[in-house]
Amino acid sequence: MSEDNNKKPRYTFEELSEKYLEKKAKNEKNIIKDIGKDYSMVISFIVSLMLLISLGLFLGYKLDQKLKTTPLFILIFTFLGIAVSYRNLFKEANRKK
Secondary structure, three states: OHHHHHHOOOOOHHHHHHHHHHHHHHHHHHHHHHHHHHHHHHHHHHHHHHHHHHHHHHHHHHHHHHHOOOOHHHHHHHHHHHHHHHHHHHHHHHHHO
C-alpha cells in the first residue's frame, strides 16, 4: 500500500497546466508594469530636463542683466540644469534595480 502512494503523482495534468497558465499570466502583467514604469521614468526625465533648463535660462538671464555679464550665467545655469536632470535620471534608474 505504501508503494502505491509513492508512485501516485502529486498533481494531475490539469492542476499543473492551471498553475503554469496562472504563472504565465502574472509574468505578462509584470512585464506590462515594467514597461509602464520605464515609460514613466523617461517622461519624468524629459519634463525635468525641460523645466530645469528653462529655469536655468531664466535665472541666468536675470543675473546677466543685473550684473551686466552677457552669456556667463545663462551658460552656467543651463549646464547646471542639464547636470541635475541627468543626476535625477541616474538616481531613478539605480532605485529601479
